[in-house]
Amino acid sequence: QKEVEQNSGPLSVPEGAIASLNCTYSDRGSQSFFWYRQYSGKSPELIMFIYSNGDKEDGRFTAQLNKASQYVSLLIRDSQPSDSATYLCAVGEEYGNKLVFGAGTILRVKS
């Protein structure tokens, strides 16, 4: 069974700080990686995907991938209270057409 592991949190950071969310995965052959954000009672929405080693930046968000160590992380700069949500890491199977999700990390940004 392919696994995706995340610390459940909650991770608490002050407003304006950098939030760092981490995810490890078991399948060394995985090639695509996704970060979804889920507000309480709402559906998940994609915020980042990455499939090459290194960093990918999009606004305040940076995804980092290290395939050798089998981990992917999400950095949120200048964290805002509106970033408070559960962040789900997902790993693609079958060329990204199936996703295996981690249990999610709860992020709380305190103003």
Add this chain to the structure above:
Amino acid sequence: DADVTQTPRNRITKTGKRIMLECSQTKGHDRMYWYRQDPGLGLRLIYYSFDVKDINKGEISDGYSVSRQAQAKFSLSLESAIPNQTALYFCATSDTSGDFDNEQFFGPGTRLTVL
């Protein structure tokens, strides 16, 4: 806007009852998925379909069945509901782009309670 809709949004039923959850999409996507979400367990794949004639079991298909009535419709059935099927159910769709980065778009979810 192109969208993914689920009906009903909330359902309370009793053990042993047959339940159908419906998903419709106007995105024109060919791939559709059913997940359940439980606290602390994240999203788990129940069934998925890459086109009308293609149905595949996911990680936790026991106790569930699906029907892909058309490209835009994908229904999930619980033939005889049991309490441990109480969960939040999501339908999702994705496009066939041929790349790795196939974003899945999620419906609003159906909260099912089995008493």
